[in-house]
Amino acid sequence: MRLARTAMAALLCLLVCIGSAFALSPDEMLTNPVLEKRARIISAEVRCMVCQNESIDDSNADLARDLRVLVRERLVAGDTDSQVLDFLVARYGEFVLLKPRLQLSTLILWGFPIGALMAGAIAIAVSIRRRSTASIESEPLSSSEKQQLKKLIGTIEK
Incomplete structure (x- = not known):
């Protein structure tokens, strides 16, 4: 085969x-x-x-x-x-022309791939930076929040 x-x-x-x-x-x-x-x-x-x-x-x-x-x-x-x-x-x-000449009218044609790569690299860098600086830690619940949570859990269990 x-x-x-x-x-x-x-x-x-x-x-x-x-x-x-x-x-x-x-x-x-x-x-x-x-x-x-x-x-x-x-x-x-x-x-x-x-x-x-x-x-x-x-x-x-x-x-x-x-x-x-x-x-x-x-x-x-x-x-x-x-x-x-x-x-x-x-x-x-x-x-x-299969390979257009570099002129003002074809500048976008020649510059677009480079611009797209740069924009992608910047987007990836910003995304990585945001993820690394994002805080996963949170403040502990206050006593009133704990009571509300117990009430909600109690209503769900019934």
């Missing part, structure tokens, strides 16, 4: 890896190996707008194919890597 599960997991991993191998079709590839390498690097940084957690280099979606072709057209036209990325950001927004 365990061997079957391991084999199924290995097969699933293999299928996932093979799927991304067929994302780039031969008709998209450039004849210039330097430009093709640059295109692959840029494509690995650009998010597929359909799949959203894959780069256009790994995606089989039609929009990803269009973006790969667009990247190659811009490189053939003489754009630098940063010009190609700037063009895509201007056209599709900062979301098109």
Whole structure:
């Protein structure tokens, strides 16, 4: 049973890896190996707008194919890597990048995880401090309180 599960997991991993191998079709590839390498690097940084957690280099979606072709057209036209990325950001927004740039508009995106960790650490520290300073001791009951307690216990026992 365990061997079957391991084999199924290995097969699933293999299928996932093979799927991304067929994302780039031969008709998209450039004849210039330097430009093709640059295109692959840029494509690995650009998010597929359909799949959203894959780069256009790994995606089989039609929009990803269009973006790969667009990247190659811009490189053939003489754009630098940063010009190609700037063009895509201007056209599709900062979301098109898998790793958004650190800017004022994306500061919350970059700062939120750090802020959340700090807030959690502060909350834990405050909670620990409150527990350690909380007094478990109490004053002894007065004689009138003892009498009231005896009356209450007596009514419960009846």
